[in-house]
Amino acid sequence: MSTSITPESRDNAQRDSGSRRSPKADQAHGADAKPNKTQVRLGDRVFLGLSRGAGITLLVIMAGIAVFLVVKALDALGDNNGNFLTDSTWVTDGSKPAFGVAGLVGGTVISAGIAMLIAVPVAVGVALFITHYAPRRVAQTLGYIVDLLAAVPSVVFGLWGLVFLSPKLLGLHTWLSDYLGWIPIFDKDETGTTARTLFTCGIILAIMVLPIIAAVTREVFLQVPRAHEEAALALGATRWEMIRTAVLPFGKPGIISASMLGLGRALGETIAVAMVLSSSQEFTYKILDPGGNTIAANIANQFAESNDLGRGALIASGLVLFVLTLLVNGAARVVINRHKEFSGANA
Amino acid sequence: MTVATTRIPEPRQKTPTPGTGARDEAGMTKRIEISGLNAYYGSHLAVEDISMTIEPRTVTAFIGPSGCGKSTFIRTLNRMHELIPGARVEGSVQLDGQDLYGPTVDPVAVRRTVGMVFQRPNPFPTMSIYDNVAAGLRLNGIKKKGDLDAIVERSLRGANLWNEVKDRLNKPGSGLSGGQQQRLCIARAIAVEPQVLLMDEPCSALDPISTLAIEDLIALLKERYTIVIVTHNMQQAARVSDRTAFFNLAGPGLPGKLVEIGDTEKIFSAPEVEATADYIAGRFG
Numbered sequence: 009m010s011t012s013i014t015p016e017s018r019d020n021a022q023r024d025s026g027s028r029r030s031p032k033a034d035q036a037h038g039a040d041a042k043p044n045k046t047q048v049r050l051g052d053r054v055f056l057g058l059s060r061g062a063g064i065t066l067l068v069i070m071a072g073i074a075v076f077l078v079v080k081a082l083d084a085l086g087d088n089n090g091n092f093l094t095d096s097t098w099v100t101d102g103s104k105p106a107f108g109v110a111g112l113v114g115g116t117v118i119s120a121g122i123a124m125l126i127a128v129p130v131a132v133g134v135a136l137f138i139t140h141y142a143p144r145r146v147a148q149t150l151g152y153i154v155d156l157l158a159a160v161p162s163v164v165f166g167l168w169g170l171v172f173l174s175p176k177l178l179g180l181h182t183w184l185s186d187y188l189g190w191i192p193i194f195d196k197d198e199t200g201t202t203a204r205t206l207f208t209c210g211i212i213l214a215i216m217v218l219p220i221i222a223a224v225t226r227e228v229f230l231q232v233p234r235a236h237e238e239a240a241l242a243l244g245a246t247r248w249e250m251i252r253t254a255v256l257p258f259g260k261p262g263i264i265s266a267s268m269l270g271l272g273r274a275l276g277e278t279i280a281v282a283m284v285l286s287s288s289q290e291f292t293y294k295i296l297d298p299g300g301n302t303i304a305a306n307i308a309n310q311f312a313e314s315n316d317l318g319r320g321a322l323i324a325s326g327l328v329l330f331v332l333t334l335l336v337n338g339a340a341r342v343v344i345n346r347h348k349e350f351s352g353a354n355a
Numbered sequence: 356m357t358v359a360t361t362r363i364p365e366p367r368q369k370t371p372t373p374g375t376g377a378r379d380e381a382g383m384t385k386r387i388e389i390s391g392l393n394a395y396y397g398s399h400l401a402v403e404d405i406s407m408t409i410e411p412r413t414v415t416a417f418i419g420p421s422g423c424g425k426s427t428f429i430r431t432l433n434r435m436h437e438l439i440p441g442a443r444v445e446g447s448v449q450l451d452g453q454d455l456y457g458p459t460v461d462p463v464a465v466r467r468t469v470g471m472v473f474q475r476p477n478p479f480p481t482m483s484i485y486d487n488v489a490a491g492l493r494l495n496g497i498k499k500k501g502d503l504d505a506i507v508e509r510s511l512r513g514a515n516l517w518n519e520v521k522d523r524l525n526k527p528g529s530g531l532s533g534g535q536q537q538r539l540c541i542a543r544a545i546a547v548e549p550q551v552l553l554m555d556e557p558c559s560a561l562d563p564i565s566t567l568a569i570e571d572l573i574a575l576l577k578e579r580y581t582i583v584i585v586t587h588n589m590q591q592a593a594r595v596s597d598r599t600a601f602f603n604l605a606g607p608g609l610p611g612k613l614v615e616i617g618d619t620e621k622i623f624s625a626p627e628v629e630a631t632a633d634y635i636a637g638r639f640g
Binding site for chain 2: 144233235236238239240241242243244245246249253254257258260347349350351
């Protein structure tokens with residue numbers, strides 16, 4: 009083994025050549041600055057201007073929206089006789105308007121939570137099947153169908169949920185309350201004949217967010233380096249053990265990010281929930297009973313008939329939804345960053 | 356096809372899980388007998404009709420020009436080849452008389468018996484140094500902290516890495532240098548106590564000093580394991596191996612073949628085939 013090129017000697021060599029080069033460079037600078045000065049070409053300048061302008065425009069628009077919303081919301085909150093955060097009434101006319109978002113926030117979180125509980129495991133399963141189990145042709149077809157599902161407009165899901173799915177789910181509602189009714193959330197007061205409940209909304213939301221989560225996690229799973237999969241297999245891992253050892257840990261940040269994308273849609277979904285849910289302003293945790301409402305659906309239902317104060321109140325509720333989404337995303341960021349040094353990006 | 360005649364009559368039991376049973380030293384290393392092996396990618400024959408015997412507790416080096424099927428062939432020895440879609444193998448590979456390609460043999464069990472180190476260091480980036488070494492043990496159902504600690508330390512010592520990492524076992528394996536990562540991968544591979552260790556150009560992504568460390572390690576490991584190493588570097592083959600196999604292909608698109616195999620000293624001083632002499636003298640490849 010030749011040891012003549014040690015790291016030290018290599019460093020020295022670099023330093024030597026560096027010191028030899030620098031005086032020349034200085035001379036060139038003094039004598040004629042042209043060849044060394046970076047030339048700014050017209051195309052670069054135009055592109056810089058365009059991209060900087062786009063960035064600034066975006067910020068200005070965002071700030072404009074924020075200011076408008078906050079001003080409108082503050083106006084309305086000033087006239088509120090109830091507690092905006094803890095009440096769940098919604099009276100925006102008459103002499104003593106009183107409104108609060110407690111019930112709406114509850115309904116939003118519950119329906120989105122149900123959606124995530126159902127959608128995330130199924131979506132991860134679909135993505136794993138497409139990337140690691142299915143034969144290539146099946147995988148391609150399935151991937152295409154998943155993408156197609158993501159493109160279905162939410163109003164179609166709303167119609168389908170109202171006309172087709174919710175009647176079919178009535179039996180499941182009864183079954184759940186019969187056998188799991190001792191768990192508070194599955195308790196059912198009404199022996200009602202409708203399944204237009206938060207539970208049904210959660211299922212419809214799950215179907216809506218599933219393709220988003222599945223599509224993103226599929227891309228993440230495809231990024232898992234073959235070398236890591238082979239490392240696991242060479243240790244004598246079965247396919248599932250390989251997925252557990254190499255694929256899922258590598259994909260975890262991606263799964264979380266994908267879930268956040270899906271959760272954003274579930275929290276903000278408007279028309280499907282507005283169509284399906286038989287809503288009430290009261291907060292309910294009994295997901296098998298009709299009632300409850302979400303922020304977005306409430307806005308859609310009320311906006312047309314609202315007076316000025318009512319609109320301000322709805323805008324304020326919209327801001328609450330915005331803050332809720334920010335909090336959830338921030339929490340996800342924290343979870344991802346906590347294990348940054350173990351992220352697959354260091355591979 | 357020789358498969359039918361060489362296969363032992365009674366169906367082989369599944370390979371015992373390494374590291375769990377008490378095995379005597381003799382059982383540790385195994386002779387590998389390959390006969391009439393063809394490896395395909397789809398309909399493309401990549402490696403044709405290879406027969407050789409790999410002796411226990413020796414280092415056998417595979418040398419030859421690029422594309423001659425060395426890597427393909429070494430991957431047939433632990434059934435990694437067939438993981439590529441469309442890839443398949445004909446012929447037999449016997450580990451102390453047990454056909455690795457027998458109908459009742461589970462490829463997962465084969466890979467637990469025949470470990471592998473890859474060209475590029477590939478520690479799991481999401482795991483700590485400790486967890487990387489323990490990964491194979493956990494797959495084998497060893498879960499007790501005390502057992503794991505002991506085997507992890509023994510494996511890291513065995514890979515000459517313990518002193519460098521003992522204070523940072525919980526740091527990610529991806530934070531190590533390339534040479535350290537490769538030794539970590541070797542530690543991971545020997546933690547499950549395989550009987551054979553395959554190395555597919557283990558030094559090609561490393562600097563000369565790290566290469567030297569790995570070569571020293573190979574000299575130590577051959578006391579306990581049967582080692583097969585693919586290398587592009589003829590000097591390396593001459594330094595580390597006891598026996599050398601020279602592979603070549605007749606032309607572009609034609610399958611790779613084994614030209615000759617023999618004691619390293621003899622292959623490098625007095626090879627029987629002219630192509631071997633030409634390759635070693637640097638006249639092609």
